[in-house]
Amino acid sequence: MTSAESLISVRGVAKSYGGVLAISDIDLDIAQGERVAIIGPNGAGKSTLFGTIAGEHRPTKGRIVFDGRDVTSWPPSRLTKAGLSRTFQVARLFGSMTVRDNLIVAATACRGGQGAWWDSFDKQDPAVIERVDRALGRTSLTGLADQEAATLAQGARKTLELAMAIVQEPKVLLLDEPTAGMSLDDARATIQALVGICRDQPDVTVVITAHDMDVIFAVAERVVLMAQGKVVLDGTPDEVTGHAITHEVYLGSKHG
Numbered sequence: 686m687t688s689a690e691s692l693i694s695v696r697g698v699a700k701s702y703g704g705v706l707a708i709s710d711i712d713l714d715i716a717q718g719e720r721v722a723i724i725g726p727n728g729a730g731k732s733t734l735f736g737t738i739a740g741e742h743r744p745t746k747g748r749i750v751f752d753g754r755d756v757t758s759w760p761p762s763r764l765t766k767a768g769l770s771r772t773f774q775v776a777r778l779f780g781s782m783t784v785r786d787n788l789i790v791a792a793t794a795c796r797g798g799q800g801a802w803w804d805s806f807d808k809q810d811p812a813v814i815e816r817v818d819r820a821l822g823r824t825s826l827t828g829l830a831d832q833e834a835a836t837l838a839q840g841a842r843k844t845l846e847l848a849m850a851i852v853q854e855p856k857v858l859l860l861d862e863p864t865a866g867m868s869l870d871d872a873r874a875t876i877q878a879l880v881g882i883c884r885d886q887p888d889v890t891v892v893i894t895a896h897d898m899d900v901i902f903a904v905a906e907r908v909v910l911m912a913q914g915k916v917v918l919d920g921t922p923d924e925v926t927g928h929a930i931t932h933e934v935y936l937g938s939k940h941g
């Protein structure tokens with residue numbers, strides 16, 4: 686794939702925290718509609734790469750092109766409006782608001798215009814209500830719509846965060862460990878929701894990080910292996926998960 690064909694193009698990206706290099710020399714092209722899993726042991730740099738793509742961290746080096754535009758210095762709010770939505774490894778929600786209101790805020794935040802989201806916050810807007818109801822149904826949260834987010838169990842908190850990304854109806858979903866810390870049942874439901882999105886919305890680009898093989902094989906058609914801040918393999922799920930380097934990298938991280 687050339688960078689001209691890709692929706693997301695990461696070129697020579699590095700990010701250091703203080704003096705410590707977390708990722709370096711990252712070149713990655715992702716086409717529209719691709720479903721990519723980024724795997725690698727703890728500390729490999731997966732979340733840092735997500736953070737640089739989503740505008741949360743400014744790369745120390747390199748550039749990021751999204752949808753034909755250089756977005757390297759864009760803040761997350763501008764990227765969200767351009768069609769890039771993300772979830773975090775540890776869910777970020779408005780705890781004192783209901784599930785439904787969290788979704789209304791998320792749906793409003795992705796709208797165009799220069800103002801802050803609260804300028805266009807409108808609980809009565811039928812278009813917003815429709816989107817919120819769709820996201821609730823897709824993630825099986827309809828029964829919890831009026832519950833305060835702070836009172837949700839861990840699995841439901843992660844599910845709500847996924848719903849907050851989905852409700853934005855983005856071009857790209859960046860999902861950082863969408864099933865981490867979930868019970869088996871919650872993880873299964875999340876995988877079902879993701880499979881449903883991939884089936885019903887073929888144009889949506891999905892990039893996930895995951896340690897969970899069930900998620901990887903259910904969602905991804907391409908797997909990128911990171912280790913020590915670099916991309917070391919890129920191929921089909923079978924190629925990458927069956928590769929000797931993958932086994933070495935995971936084993937090394939356990940014994941190292």
Ligand SMILES: Nc1ncnc2c1ncn2[C@@H]1O[C@H](COP(=O)(O)OP(=O)(O)OP(=O)(O)O)[C@@H](O)[C@H]1O
Pocket residue numbers: 702705706707725726727728729730731732733734774
């Ligand atoms: N805010 C930060 N400040 C300093 N160092 C950081 C920060 N965030 C990450 N790091 C370091 O950067 C490296 C990459 O971390 P990152 O969280 O991106 O890895 P990861 O692949 O997402 O790991 P995990 O599988 O545990 O989520 C690690 O060495 C980590 O300690």
Ligand SMILES: [Mg+2]
Pocket residue numbers: 731732733774861
């Ligand atoms: Mg991480």
